[in-house]
Amino acid sequence: MPPLPRDNRLDATLALLKDPYRFISKQCRVYGADLFETRLMLRKTICMTGPEGARLFYDQSRFMRHGAMIGRIQKTLLGRGGVQGLDDAAHRHRKQMFMSLMTPERIEGLIATTAEEWQARARPWALKDEIVLYDELHELLTRAACGWAGVPLPEAQVRQRTREITALFDAAGSVGPKHWRARLARKRADRWIENVVVQIRSRQIRPPVESAARVIAEHRGLDGELLSPHVAAVEVLNVIRPIVAIGVYITFVAHALHHYPECRSKLEAGGDGSYPEFFVQEVRRFYPFFPAVAALVRSDFDWMGYRFPSGRRVILDLYGTNHDARTWDSPEAFQPERFREWDGSPFNFVPQGGGDHNANHRCAGEWITIELMKQASDFLTRRIRYHVPEQDLRIDYSRLPALPQSRFIISRVRLHA
Numbered sequence: 257m258p259p260l261p262r263d264n265r266l267d268a269t270l271a272l273l274k275d276p277y278r279f280i281s282k283q284c285r286v287y288g289a290d291l292f293e294t295r296l297m298l299r300k301t302i303c304m305t306g307p308e309g310a311r312l313f314y315d316q317s318r319f320m321r322h323g324a325m326i327g328r329i330q331k332t333l334l335g336r337g338g339v340q341g342l343d344d345a346a347h348r349h350r351k352q353m354f355m356s357l358m359t360p361e362r363i364e365g366l367i368a369t370t371a372e373e374w375q376a377r378a379r380p381w382a383l384k385d386e387i388v389l390y391d392e393l394h395e396l397l398t399r400a401a402c403g404w405a406g407v408p409l410p411e412a413q414v415r416q417r418t419r420e421i422t423a424l425f426d427a428a429g430s431v432g433p434k435h436w437r438a439r440l441a442r443k444r445a446d447r448w449i450e451n452v453v454v455q456i457r458s459r460q461i462r463p464p465v466e467s468a469a470r471v472i473a474e475h476r477g478l479d480g481e482l483l484s485p486h487v488a489a490v491e492v493l494n495v496i497r498p499i500v501a502i503g504v505y506i507t508f509v510a511h512a513l514h515h516y517p518e519c520r521s522k523l524e525a526g527g528d529g530s531y532p533e534f535f536v537q538e539v540r541r542f543y544p545f546f547p548a549v550a551a552l553v554r555s556d557f558d559w560m561g562y563r564f565p566s567g568r569r570v571i572l573d574l575y576g577t578n579h580d581a582r583t584w585d586s587p588e589a590f591q592p593e594r595f596r597e598w599d600g601s602p603f604n605f606v607p608q609g610g611g612d613h614n615a616n617h618r619c620a621g622e623w624i625t626i627e628l629m630k631q632a633s634d635f636l637t638r639r640i641r642y643h644v645p646e647q648d649l650r651i652d653y654s655r656l657p658a659l660p661q662s663r664f665i666i667s668r669v670r671l672h673a
């Protein structure tokens with residue numbers, strides 16, 4: 257059996273941090289393979305890219321998640337004890353709780369709440385010389401997410417809570433003081449939501465039965481017990497945090513509208529029925545957000561002539577799979593119409609993970625993400641007018657999450673009647 261192609265560095269962590277979205281696919285091109293072995297944070301790791309790698313990665317008889325998560329990410333972005341680290345029956349049971357929040361009626365409720373926030377937040381924009389769209393979206397989406405999830409957000413706390421939730425995803429991938437800020441934010445946010453869970457259980461507050469906070473606070477595990485307040489808080493934040501993080505994609509929506517005026521014209525005209533969806537799908541494919549996901553090999557197996565030993569960490573390259581030329585013609589071109597022909601495979605387009613939403617770890621919030629991005633596209637093309645002043649719109653690919661350098665400044669905002 258041939259050995260796996262091997263990166264000859266002692267440890268590739270720095271190379272990965274320098275270019276987190278493109279490191280794996282670049283190295284795979286060097287080796288002429290879909291996978292290679294390296295060390296990340298001194299631990300042997302197999303890196304894979306492409307649809308066949310994704311199909312393998314989501315085979316749960318071969319991989320598990322428990323123990324796979326990188327510690328720094330768990331202590332900031334995700335928290336401890338959440339659905340991401342569960343396997344098998346425990347995972348399916350917890351995942352069902354999340355999926356029950358994603359009915360068309362519940363998603364419509366979130367869209368309606370968010371529409372009110374767009375209207376209310378955008379009015380003061382017209383009175384300012386300019387605003388930074390990415391920064392404005394944090395508060396707008398925090399208000400919408402908490403409102404929809406049934407988490408009380410007193411006006412006096414809006415700023416502080418917005419800062420904490422934002423730090424969970426905006427600073428999690430950093431090193432140094434920013435990373436420590438994210439860890440502190442995680443502690444504070446966990447404590448805040450633990451309190452909310454305790455208050456729901458003691459009926460001091462009564463959010464609607466179908467709200468995320470109520471469903472999670474009252475959820476019982478396979479053992480028939482309520483989740484600990486800490487784990488319940490982590491799961492409520494697994495709903496609120498990523499809704500606020502959709503601000504990253506909305507910033508890229510604005511970026512794409514600016515760089516591809518022909519797409520903007522189609523959206524302004526109302527497009528044909530499917531065009532808004534093709535547009536946001538292309539934003540999710542083209543722009544960088546979540547670079548990769550990790551799992552551990554359950555027990556030895558062979559794949560394509562290579563040995564995967566028990567316990568080995570395996571990382572799947574999401575960004576590179578979305579830019580794989582075997583699936584996507586001219587992958588570096590922004591072409592929403594390509595989604596007219598897309599085969600719908602759960603393994604070749606994986607911005608939020610792949611496989612099956614119920615059975616695998618694929619993102620529970622994919623429909624919410626698509627709908628909130630469509631709503632933002634509509635708002636930015638048909639509800640307001642604005643000017644895009646001179647600024648540095650280059651995307652910083654070394655940052656996690658990647659963003660335009662300027663965070664997208666707009667000026668001369670006018671609301672349509």
Ligand code: HEM
Nearest residue numbers: 339340495498499501502546549608609617618619620621
């Ligand atoms: C899982 C990305 C929005 C809830 C994931 C995964 C990714 C991802 C890459 C992991 C997939 C895997 O491990 O195989 C994103 C991105 C989003 C987003 C880029 C855009 C902002 C959302 C939203 C929600 C959500 C809006 C809920 C309201 C979850 C949950 C999981 C998850 C609960 C864990 C699923 C599991 O472990 O079974 N997401 N997500 N996400 N996402 Fe999202």
